[in-house]
Amino acid sequence: MFSKACEYGIRATLHIARQSQGGHRVSLKDIAGAIDSPVAFTAKILQQLVHANVIHSLKGPHGGFEMTPHQLHNVRLSHIVSAIDGDQIYRGCGLGLKACNELKPCPLHDQFKDVRDKLQLMLETTSVSELAAGLTEGLTFLKQ
Amino acid sequence: MFSKACEYGIRATLHIARQSQGGHRVSLKDIAGAIDSPVAFTAKILQQLVHANVIHSLKGPHGGFEMTPHQLHNVRLSHIVSAIDGDQIYRGCGLGLKACNELKPCPLHDQFKDVRDKLQLMLETTSVSELAAGLTEGLTFLKQ
């Protein structure tokens, strides 16, 4: 569904969100350890997320990654997904046809529309904060 | 959502189904032309679909691909997708966690479940025949 990069991106952001809610800044190593991902690859993804204003970073000693109150309040899953994978998942045609639309639909356009719209709605309405809360409460998990 | 191979596979199967409904067998070249796909790559995918008993092939002059009445009656989109991409799309965890389940869910397990179940239901209930009918009626398209 999502690329590996996007999966790591979501997991990393959720970990950062959880720690930021507790007032803690986290390092790259910390994140990679918490979500069980390759360190250097995770670094590249975090860079993308910083550029996309999903997370915030600070260099130097005691540096690391965090989310500002503004980011914690506003960031939705859709922001992470479109920053890494783009919006083809919920905007593109299910059969990869460039010119597929309501007027000239592919054979599964209608069937797909339901699924795609549901996915889009879910990504756009689900906030990172609410998911991070579930982690803190020990109800959900980011590895194994 | 699906791999390129799977997109070609679905499009090819729909073209073959449509032609089979009219009593016509189609060649590889014919298929690749109709769905606008690379010929040799399409050949590989068709082989997979023959092995998966989604379509039927005949070698030699006047050979080609077709669907038997039995296949036309039974094949659903889910058969094509699982033959080419496997069932990870609607069975796997959205965040790529191997051990994600109801008891130990990932943070977006519940939100994802809805989307995934809807996708699974759609793929398992949509028959290739019904989609091919839309093509014949000129209501839907397989390229541009």
Next chain:
DNA sequence: TCTTAAAAGGATAAAAATGTCCGAAATAGA
């Protein structure tokens, strides 16, 4: 100012997906 810790960013490597080529096998028809 110097050292140290951390992210940033460029170059490269490995793996997977996508795509191509060509000879082998099968089969219809002359």
Next chain:
DNA sequence: TCTATTTCGGACATTTTTATCCTTTTAAGA
């Protein structure tokens, strides 16, 4: 039986994704 046509299947090539390594930049603290 011979030839032409078509799928089959193996090997190879290209592109994209995933992953690693190393140097540079930034900033804190001694």
